[in-house]
Amino acid sequence: MILPSVLDVFKIGIGPSSSHTLGALKSGLFFRNRISGCDLTNSSVEVELCGSFALTGRGHLTDIAVVCGLNGLDVEKDGERFLEIYKTITDRGYIDINGFKIPFNPDKNIIWNKSFKNLSHPNTVRYRLIKNGTVIDKQEYHSIGGGMLEKETTNRNINEKACDFKDLNEIIAFCKKNGMDFVKFSDFFEEETYFNNKESINEQLKKRRKIMKQRIEKGLKTKGTLPGVLKLQRRAAKMFDEYVKNLRLWRMLSEEVTLTSIYAIAVAEENADGALIVTSPTSGSSGVLPAVLRTIQEKYRFGDDKIIDAMKVAGLIGSVVIKNGSIAGAKVGCQGEIGVACSMAAASACYLMDGTMEQIEFAAEIGLEHHLGLTCDPVAGLVQIPCIERNGAAAVSALNAANLALLSRAKHQISFDNAVKTMMEIGKDMNKKYKETSLGGLASIYKSR
Numbered sequence: 235m236i237l238p239s240v241l242d243v244f245k246i247g248i249g250p251s252s253s254h255t256l257g258a259l260k261s262g263l264f265f266r267n268r269i270s271g272c273d274l275t276n277s278s279v280e281v282e283l284c285g286s287f288a289l290t291g292r293g294h295l296t297d298i299a300v301v302c303g304l305n306g307l308d309v310e311k312d313g314e315r316f317l318e319i320y321k322t323i324t325d326r327g328y329i330d331i332n333g334f335k336i337p338f339n340p341d342k343n344i345i346w347n348k349s350f351k352n353l354s355h356p357n358t359v360r361y362r363l364i365k366n367g368t369v370i371d372k373q374e375y376h377s378i379g380g381g382m383l384e385k386e387t388t389n390r391n392i393n394e395k396a397c398d399f400k401d402l403n404e405i406i407a408f409c410k411k412n413g414m415d416f417v418k419f420s421d422f423f424e425e426e427t428y429f430n431n432k433e434s435i436n437e438q439l440k441k442r443r444k445i446m447k448q449r450i451e452k453g454l455k456t457k458g459t460l461p462g463v464l465k466l467q468r469r470a471a472k473m474f475d476e477y478v479k480n481l482r483l484w485r486m487l488s489e490e491v492t493l494t495s496i497y498a499i500a501v502a503e504e505n506a507d508g509a510l511i512v513t514s515p516t517s518g519s520s521g522v523l524p525a526v527l528r529t530i531q532e533k534y535r536f537g538d539d540k541i542i543d544a545m546k547v548a549g550l551i552g553s554v555v556i557k558n559g560s561i562a563g564a565k566v567g568c569q570g571e572i573g574v575a576c577s578m579a580a581a582s583a584c585y586l587m588d589g590t591m592e593q594i595e596f597a598a599e600i601g602l603e604h605h606l607g608l609t610c611d612p613v614a615g616l617v618q619i620p621c622i623e624r625n626g627a628a629a630v631s632a633l634n635a636a637n638l639a640l641l642s643r644a645k646h647q648i649s650f651d652n653a654v655k656t657m658m659e660i661g662k663d664m665n666k667k668y669k670e671t672s673l674g675g676l677a678s679i680y681k682s683r
C-alpha cells in the first residue's frame with residue numbers, strides 16, 4: 235500500500251466506530267454503486283456481517299450503517315440524522331436504489347455470522363444480490379480501520395509518478411536531504427501523489443477542524459444518558475461545570491491536564507452518541523487529538539493555520555501506521571486506536587512546541603510505546619467503557635510524551651517505526667477475545683457481574 239493521504243487519516247464520519255460504523259456504511263455505499271446499473275426488479279439484498287462485525291456490530295450500529303449505506307446516505311450532509319433515516323427505511327420496509335424499491339427487513343435480510351472461519355479479515359461483510367431466488371451478484375468488503383475499506387486503498391486515483399515512502403525513518407531522511415520539515419513534506423507528498431494541492435488540503439482540514447471544535451463545544455454542554463444497555467451518564471459537561479465552579483478540584487494537577495482530559499471525554503461522548511465525527515485516526519479514539527490541539531491553542535494562542543499544520547504532522551504519523559501497521563481494534567486491539575491517537579497527538583504537540591523532526595518522531599514513539607499491548611474489550615459492544623475515559627487518559631499521556639521528547643533532545647533506542655512493528659507483532663499474538671469482540675476482559679467481567 236502506498237503511504238495514505240492525510241485525508242485518509244482524518245475522515246468525516248459518524249460515531250461510534252470508524253471500522254464498524256463508517257467502514258460498514260461505506261461498504262453499503264460501494265455495493266449500492268456496484269449494482270446501481272442493474273435492473274433491480276424483483277430483487278433483494280442479503281447482508282452477512284461476519285467475525286468482529288457480528289460480535290460487536292449491534293453496539294457499534296453496524297447493521298444500521300450498512301442499511302443507510304445501501305440507501306445512499308450522504309455522510310457529510312445527513313450523517314447526523316442517520317438513526318432517523320434508518321427508522322424511515324425500516325418503517326417503510328424498503329431500500330431505494332435509483333428508484334427501485336428493494337424490500338428490506340433487517341431481521342430477515344441481515345445475517346449475523348459470529349464465526350471467524352474462512353475470514354481473511356476480522357471485519358468482513360458480504361453482500362448478495364438475489365433476483366427471482368438466485369444470487370446474481372456478490373461482493374465481500376473488509377473494513378481495515380479508521381473508516382477505510384481494503385478496496386478503497388487499491389482502487390484509488392493516484393499520480394502515475396507518485397512517490398512512496400517506506401516508513402518514518404525514510405521520510406525524515408528525505409526531508410533532511412531536501413530541506414523540508416514534516417509540514418512541507420506533507421504538502422509536497424499530497425500534491426505529488428494524490429493531486430491535492432496545499433490550498434485544497436488546507437480547506438479540507440479546516441472543515442475537519444471545525445467539526446472537531448464543534449464536538450468539544452457540544453460535548454461540554456450536553457448532559458443525559460448515552461444510547462445502549464449500559465445507560466451510561468454523560469460526564470464531560472458535569473465535570474466542566476465542576477471545574478469552573480470549584481477550582482480546588484483541579485489544583486492537584488495543572489489546569490491544562492484537567493481540561494485536556496475533559497475535552498477528550500466530551501468528544502468521545504459525542505462519538506458514543508452517534509454524532510458527526512472526524513476520525514483521528516479512528517472514531518473510538520477521536521477525542522485525543524482535538525483535546526490536545528485545543529489545550530495548546532488556548533494556552534499559547536496559536537492561530538488556526540498553525541493548528542492545521544499540526545494536524546498535518548499528526549496525519550503523517552497516522553499514515554505511516556496505516557501503511558505499515560493497523561489502526562483496527564479488531565486486528566491489533568486498542569493499541570492501534572488509542573495508542574496511535576496518542577502518538578499522533580504527541581507528535582502534533584511536539585511540533586507546536588517547536589520540536590525538531592527527531593523530537594517529533596520521539597514523541598510519537600513514546601505515545602505509541604506506552605500503549606503497546608492495550609486490549610480492545612468494549613463492554614456490551616458499545617464504544618463507551620473503557621473507550622470514553624481512555625480518550626481522556628491518552629490525551630494527557632500525549633502531552634507528557636511531547637514534554638519528555640522535548641526535554642531529552644530526542645536521544646532514544648527504539649524508533650517509532652520499530653514501535654509500529656512491535657504493535658503488529660503483539661497484535662498477531664493477542665487473543666481474539668481482546669480484539670473488538672467483547673468476548674474477554676472488561677466485557678466478560680461486566681457480563682458475569
Ligand code: SF4
Nearest residue numbers: 518563568571610621
Ligand atoms: S477499547 Fe479502544 S479499540 Fe476498542 S472500541 Fe474502545 S476505543 Fe475502540
